[in-house]
Amino acid sequence: DTGVSQNPRHKITKRGQNVTFRCDPISEHNRLYWYRQTLGQGPEFLTYFQNEAQLEKSRLLSDRFSAERPKGSFSTLEIQRTEQGDSAMYLCASSSVSGARSEQFFGPGTRLTVL
């Protein structure tokens, strides 16, 4: 399978705990995106990497959120001191071509439930 993979697929945690999600993009893709999708809504942009550089962050990404992409390969998204409002599906996407024409390929997502 050469698609975008995300782990874990599901995560249940208690409020105040830290969680980390991983995204493995399609191997030749140098661009990686994180989105968040809450129930009944479309995905919302969180952050963007070109290779290892994080070039854009949404205002939705509070200081409890941090994302990395070491060596420009896989990426991790960490949420510290989780809150119930963080419950959502976290989607990762990757693309290879610059500009707006490039297609973003999405992973299956990680569903986070904060109790």
Add this chain to the structure above:
Amino acid sequence: AQSVTQLGSHVSVSEGALVLLRCNYSSSVPPYLFWYVQYPNQGLQLLLKYTSAATLVKGINGFEAEFKKSETSFHLTKPSAHMRDAAEYFCAVSDHPGGGFQKLVFGTGTRLLVSP
């Protein structure tokens, strides 16, 4: 800022009937528009995209969409619905500032229900 509005959170059709899912966009620049489909517990799959070439765009699974600038619309259609088309459909516009970065701005989605 770019945005899209999807009219109707749910659309119900019978198998074999025409599918019409509505999307209107707002953009200060010529838009790049996309339709994605999401099946339960899966990520998003691109159905089709408009990137300023032909206004009638054909996609996968028999879907197509027509870009109408005068109506600021990009409605998704399929002549004959199949049971397997039941899913959530998202319209999106590309927010593409300079630098090659593409942020997708999604609508709230339309759930397509197909009855036998």
